[in-house]
Amino acid sequence: MSPTATDRRTTPVHRTTFALGEEVVPYTYGDRCTEELLALLADQLTGVDQVLLVHDAVAGDLARRVAEGLSAQVPVQSLACTAREELKTLSTVLALAEEAVAGGTTRGSVVVALGGGLVGNVAGMVAATLFRGLPLVHLPTTPVAAFDAVLSAKQGVNLAAGKNMVGTFWTPRSVWCDLDWLRGVDERQVLTGTAEMAKNVLAVVPEREDDLLTAVAGLGDERSDALVRLLQIGVDAKAPALRVDPHERREALVFEYGHTAGHAMELASRGALSHGEAVGWGMLVAAQVGRRLGHLDDAAVAAHARVLAPLGVRGEAPPALDRALVQRLLLRDNKRGYLPGSGPDVVPMVLLDGLGSALADDAGRPLVPVPTALVHEALDAVLGAA
Numbered sequence: 001m002s003p004t005a006t007d008r009r010t011t012p013v014h015r016t017t018f019a020l021g022e023e024v025v026p027y028t029y030g031d032r033c034t035e036e037l038l039a040l041l042a043d044q045l046t047g048v049d050q051v052l053l054v055h056d057a058v059a060g061d062l063a064r065r066v067a068e069g070l071s072a073q074v075p076v077q078s079l080a081c082t083a084r085e086e087l088k089t090l091s092t093v094l095a096l097a098e099e100a101v102a103g104g105t106t107r108g109s110v111v112v113a114l115g116g117g118l119v120g121n122v123a124g125m126v127a128a129t130l131f132r133g134l135p136l137v138h139l140p141t142t143p144v145a146a147f148d149a150v151l152s153a154k155q156g157v158n159l160a161a162g163k164n165m166v167g168t169f170w171t172p173r174s175v176w177c178d179l180d181w182l183r184g185v186d187e188r189q190v191l192t193g194t195a196e197m198a199k200n201v202l203a204v205v206p207e208r209e210d211d212l213l214t215a216v217a218g219l220g221d222e223r224s225d226a227l228v229r230l231l232q233i234g235v236d237a238k239a240p241a242l243r244v245d246p247h248e249r250r251e252a253l254v255f256e257y258g259h260t261a262g263h264a265m266e267l268a269s270r271g272a273l274s275h276g277e278a279v280g281w282g283m284l285v286a287a288q289v290g291r292r293l294g295h296l297d298d299a300a301v302a303a304h305a306r307v308l309a310p311l312g313v314r315g316e317a318p319p320a321l322d323r324a325l326v327q328r329l330l331l332r333d334n335k336r337g338y339l340p341g342s343g344p345d346v347v348p349m350v351l352l353d354g355l356g357s358a359l360a361d362d363a364g365r366p367l368v369p370v371p372t373a374l375v376h377e378a379l380d381a382v383l384g385a386a
């Protein structure tokens with residue numbers, strides 16, 4: 001899935017593809033190549049009557065640049081979307097759809113999403129539902145979006161009861177990213193995007209560890225190819241599972257590695273831990289569970305520490321968390337529904353039986369029922385005795 005050496009020599013943009021089931025999605029990316037990307041995208045919009053550009057409200061300047069770059073080929077209607085989880089709702093999708101149609105969007109239009117994962121999901125919902133489906137193009141502007149969220153057909157918005165509870169599957173037509181767009185985001189976003197790639201290395205592509213560590217070391221240096229490396233890790237890790245499991249209900253559940261304890265710790269920290277840090281801590285807990293069950297050896301546990309330490313997730317400096325709250329939140333994990341009848345004595349978790357190898361059940365799902373008491377023990381081992 002990585003671009004070939006020839007691609008890198010002969011063009012400033014890289015091209016790769018990933019498959020979501022039967023559908024193959026081209027992903028074109030590079031660093032400081034906005035004009036070239038827009039020219040290539042414009043070429044693909046022949047016959048389209050309007051581009052509906054749904055953009056993150058903070059990315060207004062970039063949205064104007066995108067509109068200018070495409071408008072010689074096709075009229076562009078730009079609508080801003082505020083990236084706040086409490087506004088990631090069906091009401092926002094409906095308001096955008098009303099405004100879009102009032103502004104000339106038709107069945108012959110294309111939705112272009114410019115922003116992070118949130119705007120990608122909201123625009124994805126507009127694309128999936130307006131006129132019962134319009135083509136969707138992603139222009140990701142955050143590491144989470146570029147390395148992870150756009151590599152998915154999942155579109156969704158939140159309910160009061162939880163995140164992404166209303167949604168559907170809608171495959172993007174194509175993805176385009178100038179990695180320079182990512183340089184405006186704050187450190188927590190970069191950390192989260194990078195932690196998800198550390199997860200991919202530990203759970204799926206351990207042979208990319210050096211690549212990851214080189215990228216992490218180069219993150220502060222604008223001349224490094226750190227962002228390109230991270231994007232390639234994302235595509236290479238996710239593509240094989242998404243090809244066979246585009247709805248992310250079986251093999252692709254492996255990407256939930258670290259998320260069970262991680263999500264509980266993120267919520268219990270009340271904002272002190274970023275999603276990325278929390279997933280990092282969650283992977284350390286999952287490694288301890290795996291070790292206690294005899295699936296992981298000391299070398300694999302040490303690899304977790306090696307990969308996560310440069311991200312600030314260091315066993316010797318655990319976060320101070322309300323342990324009882326973490327334990328309660330563990331029981332609200334959304335993977336619980338995959339193992340019907342599992343009561344409070346069991347926590348469904350993604351576990352590894354080696355680096356890059358997840359334990360799977362008979363249905364091909366990488367989910368293991370773990371005794372709750374054992375997860376508490378692993379939490380104590382990672383966070384220190386309560």
Ligand SMILES: NC(=O)c1ccc[n+]([C@@H]2O[C@H](COP(=O)([O-])OP(=O)(O)OC[C@H]3O[C@@H](n4cnc5c(N)ncnc54)[C@H](O)[C@@H]3O)[C@@H](O)[C@H]2O)c1
Binds near residue numbers: 056059119141145
């Ligand atoms: N579909 C999927 O499979 C999938 C996967 C992962 C995450 N998601 C969703 O994505 C969202 C998280 O994505 P995210 O981390 O990108 O968050 P986000 O989209 O909320 O963006 C994070 C912050 O960065 C800002 N931002 C965006 N682009 C910027 C830029 N270029 N410069 C400066 N600031 C910028 C946003 O305004 C926001 O404040 C969640 O809603 C999550 O549910 C979906």
